[in-house]
Amino acid sequence: MISKKYIFIGLTTLCLSTIGILVKLIGRQIHFMSLNFLRIFIGFISLLFIVPFIDKNWYKISKKDLKEFFIIGVIFAIAISLYTTANIFAPIQNVVLLNYTYPFFVFLFGYFLLKEKITKTKIITLIIAFIGLLIINPFQLNKNNFGNLLALIGAIFYGLLIVKMRKEDKTHNIGDVVWFFFFASIILSPFPIIKGLGNISQVWPYVILLGVVSTGLAYIFYNLALETLEAEIGSIISTIITPLLSIILAVIIIKEPINLKTIIGGIVLISSGIYLESHNNLLKKRHIKKPAH
Numbered sequence: 648m649i650s651k652k653y654i655f656i657g658l659t660t661l662c663l664s665t666i667g668i669l670v671k672l673i674g675r676q677i678h679f680m681s682l683n684f685l686r687i688f689i690g691f692i693s694l695l696f697i698v699p700f701i702d703k704n705w706y707k708i709s710k711k712d713l714k715e716f717f718i719i720g721v722i723f724a725i726a727i728s729l730y731t732t733a734n735i736f737a738p739i740q741n742v743v744l745l746n747y748t749y750p751f752f753v754f755l756f757g758y759f760l761l762k763e764k765i766t767k768t769k770i771i772t773l774i775i776a777f778i779g780l781l782i783i784n785p786f787q788l789n790k791n792n793f794g795n796l797l798a799l800i801g802a803i804f805y806g807l808l809i810v811k812m813r814k815e816d817k818t819h820n821i822g823d824v825v826w827f828f829f830f831a832s833i834i835l836s837p838f839p840i841i842k843g844l845g846n847i848s849q850v851w852p853y854v855i856l857l858g859v860v861s862t863g864l865a866y867i868f869y870n871l872a873l874e875t876l877e878a879e880i881g882s883i884i885s886t887i888i889t890p891l892l893s894i895i896l897a898v899i900i901i902k903e904p905i906n907l908k909t910i911i912g913g914i915v916l917i918s919s920g921i922y923l924e925s926h927n928n929l930l931k932k933r934h935i936k937k938p939a940h
Contacts, residue, residue: 666893686731702821745783756810
């Protein structure tokens with residue numbers, strides 16, 4: 648019988664894998680900044696309905712936490728907005744594979760902000776990842792260039808988000824996530840007023856699905872998985888399955904053509920990212936086992 652933790656991590660990856668397809672189906676019917684607000688706000692509302700059944704004390708935070716949650720909410724809003732918008736301007740396979748360069752930005756930010764140790768393994772995986780990036784060549788001058796760039800910058804901000812949360816000793820527990828969504832919604836709230844909601848009547852089912860399934864439920868399932876699954880293991884599984892499933896669904900549902908060079912570069916990127924995550928996990932375990940002086 649399959650363990651619940653693997654069912655939840657599987658549901659997480661399934662939910663996350665629908666982001667690109669839903670954004671493509673919505674297309675230019677809604678301005679991308681208004682869509683970013685709707686995705687996060689609807690996700691926030693769905694969390695408000697579900698989270699009280701999971702964590703009855705989710706709303707209890709200190710004044711110090713409010714400041715940190717606001718800062719994290721700003722980074723969170725930027726990271727999610729960049730990823731969502733990238734899917735409008737570039738193929739899903741490009742966006743999802745470039746987004747999974749984030750472990751390397753975690754490594755870089757961890758060194759500069761947390762003074763984490765640089766090991767030979769980290770340097771080697773960084774070089775391999777750079778080779779994968781060169782194969783994909785996100786900076787080539789073509790119609791996908793802007794979307795590729797957004798996806799890569801989004802990965803940078805996601806890496807910064809993880810390091811910032813680590814620095815402030817915050818987690819992805821569902822109570823914290825509700826507050827991240829709350830502040831991110833406030834930050835993005837001016838955009839639907841400025842840009843309007845476009846032809847939302849034409850695509851509202853996809854917008855609801857993007858907010859509820861791809862966003863709200865994705866975080867719910869991920870949190871439930873982490874109750875019995877190590878965060879590093881969950882991250883590695885997600886890193887393997889999410890890009891693969893995203894690309895498969897894009898090919899089946901919206902008939903997105905496969906770019907062999909992008910796939911090869913993506914395999915190199917993700918493989919090095921998985922190895923880096925495993926290496927970091929091993930270092931943490933060694934650090935825990937090390938006796939205190």
